[in-house]
Structures are given as C-alpha cells and as structure tokens.
Amino acid sequence: MSSSRPYLIRSLYEWILDNQCTPYVLVNAHYPDTVVPESFVEAGQIVLNLSPNAIRHLEMDNDKICFDGRFGGVAQQVWLPAQAVMAIYARENGQGMVFEVDPAPVPPSSEEGVASSKSPAGGKPKPARPALKVVK
Numbered sequence: 001m002s003s004s005r006p007y008l009i010r011s012l013y014e015w016i017l018d019n020q021c022t023p024y025v026l027v028n029a030h031y032p033d034t035v036v037p038e039s040f041v042e043a044g045q046i047v048l049n050l051s052p053n054a055i056r057h058l059e060m061d062n063d064k065i066c067f068d069g070r071f072g073g074v075a076q077q078v079w080l081p082a083q084a085v086m087a088i089y090a091r092e093n094g095q096g097m098v099f100e101v102d103p104a105p106v107p108p109s110s111e112e113g114v115a116s117s118k119s120p121a122g123g124k125p126k127p128a129r130p131a132l133k134v135v136k
Helices: 005-018
Strands: 023-028 045-049 055-060 064-071 074-081 085-090 096-098
Touching: 005 023, 005 055, 005 085, 005 096, 023 096
Parallel strands: none
Antiparallel strands: 023 045, 023 085, 055 064, 064 074, 085 096
C-alpha cells in the first residue's frame, strides 16, 4: 500500500483551516529533494506556516507539497517531499499529528555486496534521525 502520510496531511490541513486556525508543518529540512530557505533551518528542521494568507500557489499531492513564500522579504519556492513532513498542527492550540520519522532513502550502491568503510559489518549506514522539537 502507498503511504497514508500525504492523505493525512491534506485532511488535517483542511480540518485546521475549517476551524479557523493556522496550519504549521514541521519539516526534516535535510530529507532528499527538500528545498527550504536554509537560513531558517534549526537543528535540521524548519517550521513553515501554510496559511493561505502566508503562501501562494499551494500544491499538495501524494509525492510533494510545494508553494511560493516570502522569507525575510525574499520570495522563494518551497518544495517538500511528503515524507519530509514530520508533523502538521494548528499554531493556536497545537492540535494535529506527529508522524514517524522516515529515514532518508539510501541511493543504491554501484558496488553492491562490497562493504562500505563507513558502515560496520558491511551494512548500510544508518541515516541520522532528526530530533523532534516541541513547538508551542
């Protein structure tokens, strides 16, 4: 089965807006193919306001979330793989959902079966897992 994460993100986004609250997402900024303003990243994470008043051209599908936003007065397009979203919640009361942190996909090795010098016992190195930061 496909991941339920993008469906839950879209549903919770609508639910938060329907309740006149501000949808925020907590994102693993170092997940592959994630494009966010690096100067706003803290400890590998970034919190983004997805309110219709704060962003433009929001697109959410099963693979990604993308939109145009302004950061420090500078326009920038943001691109978030759905698996990079760690949580979605309402700013006003914190209600929402925290997702299990998915490890970043490991690109296939061109030398399969050869032990890596970076990994013990020839296994794949484990990707770093960002710590969830409680946002109030």
